[in-house]
Amino acid sequence: MKTLNSVGIGGFPREVGIRLVDRYQLNRLSKGLSLHINGEMRGLTKSVETLEGGKRVDSKHTLYLLKHLPALELEGILAHELMHVWLFERQVRLSLREIEGFCNLGNYLVFSRKPSPMASYLLKNLQIDDDPIYGGGYRLMRKQLDSLGWEKLLEKLGPVPVSIPKKKFRFLLFENK
Template sequence: MKYQDGRRVCNICRETAVDDNPAAAEAAREVAALLKRAGVIMDGLPLRIALADADEIRSQRGVRTDFSSSTGPSAGAVLGFIRCRTEIGTEGGGASLGPSVRRVVEGVTILQGLPREMFVGTLAHELGHAWLFLASVDDARPWQEEGFCNVLSYLIHRHRSQQGNAEASFYLRCLEEDPDPVYGEGFRRVRAQLKSYGYAQALRFIYERGRFPSA
């Protein structure tokens, strides 16, 4: 089948494709629950997922579009992005603290019609960017930021793979074997670091300090 934006999709991928908002919301609930178990809590973050086709994503201005992998079936495709903003309050947090700064994630946009396994991996990845933004991690290196986001995809695929999902195992292998210095090497470096600290402890460190632990 051919999508309107020119993408071609096979029948197997069509079967689980995430085309509409109810399907996206349902998959998002699963992703959020699994990430919460791993210690990635999105306090107050509304899981507003928008779907857009490749033409609509290309026409977006002022947002950072994102690849979730440089190998596998998604290689080179823009799969999603987050929309976020920083609000400077006027009344703020008291005279001595200066104006209050509030970070807001408005939502996540994901490429429409992805097969479900690719959708949940991409969503976890984009929620990683949202989490790092809310944690004020502003000067991470690209390999740390993208690597961290791919660790979240990895956690989702690993869980689903352990439940016998063959597609999840396929995406796990794509991550393990991705030669890209940012998305692949970065993923393996950040995973090793989080593992050595313990995931929950490392996540707390990053959230409280606004930076990754030094390697």
Template sequence: MDTVVAAPVCTVCGRRPVTAYRLSLRGEVTCAEHPVRAECMFCARTHDDPAPPGWRPFTAGMMRCPRCLVDAVETQREARLHLPSVRRQMTEIGLELPERVRVRIVSPQEAEAVAGPLATGVLLGLTEQLIGGEEGTRVTGISIVAGMPPTYFGRAVAHEIGHAWLALRGRAPVDDVVEEGVCELFAYAWLRRRGTPMALQLRSRLGANPDPVYGGGFRMVHQAVQRHGIATVLDRLLTTGGLR
């Protein structure tokens, strides 16, 4: 017997779109005729109500839809369920930290209090370092903002592990664009291993990011890796602080 696949219905009106529609990163559809008064910052699902039922704030002006709330990593206990696989996959990529670095869950407000507000984008994680002294650079911890779906959580952890790896390997001073680009490359590699539809969409977005530091840095590092290979690029980065 043939399997009948139901056509997707609009997340707002519950009807099948008859003309154009918007598609979330999870593959959910919303009729294009509905005005956008709320948008999930994670999957880009939209709604015509500025405060839709079941949605919750993430940061000021940023909302999360019900699907992204279901399995969001909100607590340290929930983080411990996901961290072993992220660490293992980063080790398989070749990014094993020479010492254990604690990953803790913090509120968006706590993260911003340490790092300060970003000029653009939303702060999702940060790596705290002590630089100088007899011990050189020490990584005191990685902080990840609470409330992200697992794919976003893993992407943020992979990026911050990149910062910790560079610091603990005693790398030469690195330009911010290059360092963020390298860490985005590590996140890109993790997303590839994750392999979910949302991970694939995030990889595509990462490559097209217009931000000159994160997007521009990633494209520059990615091109260098395509020309010379990851081992050569990382060796140059550790010894010279640059890509050449």
């Protein structure tokens, strides 16, 4: 969270649920989405909003993260999925390629701030990913980030909604049965 907040990505809902799942559960949850051409899905965000009179009055988010991954990789995936929450809460409208590319900037942010052989490996994989949505999207959004910087890139995505809660953020970790 501190890593995302340090570049201006904050204002998350008060609670975000997290479930650690195995590959089978993650595939079952993502059935019909088949977003990543290499079948490399390691996380998924499910967001549900409640509308009254056409206005959002509540939203709930659950992050599903693949368990048994190295801590650094899991932290990157968590950042990626939180970026999805951030976009959803602000009702940012982008193409799928731009969405996944922007969310991969969360991975980039985590890996680039924790120098290690593992971080270098994960950063290289982001850069060379041949998936047109995830890899192509990352390169597109990274180019914009390098050109604009975080502040201007976030401004370009749209203003902060008035209803962003000012409450303390907490994760809810659910145990799978």
